Structure formats: C-alpha cells, structure tokens
Amino acid sequence: MDQETIVAIATAPGRGGIGIIRLSGDNALSIATSITGIQLSPRHAHLCSFHDNAGRALDSGICLYFPGPRSFTGEDVVELQAHGGPIILFLLLRETCKLGARQADPGEFSHRAYLNDKIDLTQAEAIADLINSTTARAALNASRSLQGIFSQKIETLVAQVTQVRVYVEAAIDFP
Numbered sequence: 106m107d108q109e110t111i112v113a114i115a116t117a118p119g120r121g122g123i124g125i126i127r128l129s130g131d132n133a134l135s136i137a138t139s140i141t142g143i144q145l146s147p148r149h150a151h152l153c154s155f156h157d158n159a160g161r162a163l164d165s166g167i168c169l170y171f172p173g174p175r176s177f178t179g180e181d182v183v184e185l186q187a188h189g190g191p192i193i194l195f196l197l198l199r200e201t202c203k204l205g206a207r208q209a210d211p212g213e214f215s216h217r218a219y220l221n222d223k224i225d226l227t228q229a230e231a232i233a234d235l236i237n238s239t240t241a242r243a244a245l246n247a248s249r250s251l252q253g254i255f256s257q258k259i260e261t262l263v264a265q266v267t268q269v270r271v272y273v274e275a276a277i278d279f280p
Contacts, residue, residue, distance in 0.1 A: 110136065111209035111217075112201045114194050121189030123166075126197045128183045128206055129176075129214055136204045137168055137183040140197070145170040145183070155187060157200050164193045178214055179221025227256045 110130030116123070128136055137145060141153040151168045166187040176182040185201075187193050202208060212233065219229045231250035238244035249255065 110206045111213055112136075112198060112206035113209040113214070114198060115184070116189060116194075118191070120191065124187055124189035124191075124194040126185040126187065126194060126201065127214065128185075128201060129178045129180045129209075129217060130206070131181065132205050133181040133183045134170060134172075136201050136206055137170065137185065139204050140185065140200060141168050143168075147172050155185060155197060155200075157196070158203060163196050163200065164188055174221065174223075177223060178217040179223045180217060225253075225256050227259070228253060231255075 108131055110128060110132040112126060112128045115125040115127040134145065139158075140155050141151065142156060143151060143153055145151055145168060147170055149170070152165070153168050154165045155163045155168075157163055164187045166185065169184045169186070171177070171182040171184075173180040173182070185197055187197055198208070212229075215224070215229045215232050218224045219226060224232075228251050231247045234247035235244060235251060238247055
C-alpha cells in the first residue's frame with residue numbers, strides 16, 4: 106500500500122467557526138509537530154498555535170493525535186482544528202504539503218481504512234451515502250450501514266447459506 110502521508114480539509118467548504126485539516130500516514134505526527142512546535146500525546150486535545158516554516162503564526166486551535174493502528178485509517182492520524190475561514194485552512198493545507206504530505210484524493214481516507222481492515226466495503230460506501238444523503242431516512246439508513254448493522258445481516262445470511270450448502274452436499278455424497 107502507498108505509504109505517502111495524505112492531507113485534506115475535512116470540513117465542508119465555506120466559512121465556519123471551526124475548520125479541520127486531517128493528516129494520515131507515517132509522517133502525520135512529524136508534520137503536526139513541525140506546525141505546532143509541541144510534542145503531541147495520543148488522544149489528548151492540545152491547545153496550540155499553528156506556524157509556517159518561517160515560524161510565523163498562522164492561527165491557533167486544537168491538535169489531536171491518534172496513533173495507528175487505533176485510528177480511523179489504521180495509520181497515524183492528526184487533526185488540526187483551526188478557525189474555519191477558507192484562507193486559514195488553505196494556508197494550513199499548503200504548509201502540510203510543504204512538509205511532505207500529499208493532498209488526498211476524494212474518499213482516500215475511507216479507502217485506507219478499508220485497506221487496513223478498519224471498515225468493510227459496505228461501511229466505506231455508507232460513508233459516501235451518509236455525506237450525500239438528501240433525506241433524513243437516507244441518512245439514518247447510511248448511518249446504520251456505517252455502524253455495521255447491514256454487514257452483520259449479510260454475514261448471518263452467508264453463514265446460513267453455507268450451512269444449507271453443507272447439508273445439500275452431504276445429502277448428495279451420502280444419500
């Protein structure tokens with residue numbers, strides 16, 4: 106699998122109170138450490154400043170570090186939670202790319218989670234369905250699939266079909 110560190114803006118486009126930049130990969134922690142200038146503890150919210158490579162403050166916010174394999178993607182994941190202005194997020198995104206990250210393709214975080222056995226294919230598709238839901242019912246169905254409910258039902262059906270197949274084959278071989 107590709108070992109590049111990827112980065113993307115994880116919040117919807119436009120202005121908002123908070124904007125999130127998400128990194129995933131082997132260099133996520135070192136990139137975040139360069140931007141924040143602090144040592145990050147796993148699963149701890151750090152109030153910090155975000156700086157460019159010249160040491161100029163870009164913004165302040167919260168930084169979270171989730172070490173792999175206990176993260177969404179199964180890799181090291183870092184979230185930079187800054188103010189949600191598009192320019193601030195662009196500057197942070199640009200800075201992470203200067204430090205070695207590559208801008209993620211659409212769905213690439215979910216793809217990595219699937220490849221690292223953190224979610225199954227149905228759950229990966231459910232993420233896209235949930236994001237693109239246009240009705241409450243569609244969102245609830247996608248959420249149930251994301252939680253693994255649909256996958257569990259499929260696994261139960263596969264087990265039942267396998268039992269029937271074993272019975273049929275045994276009946277053919279040993280009438």
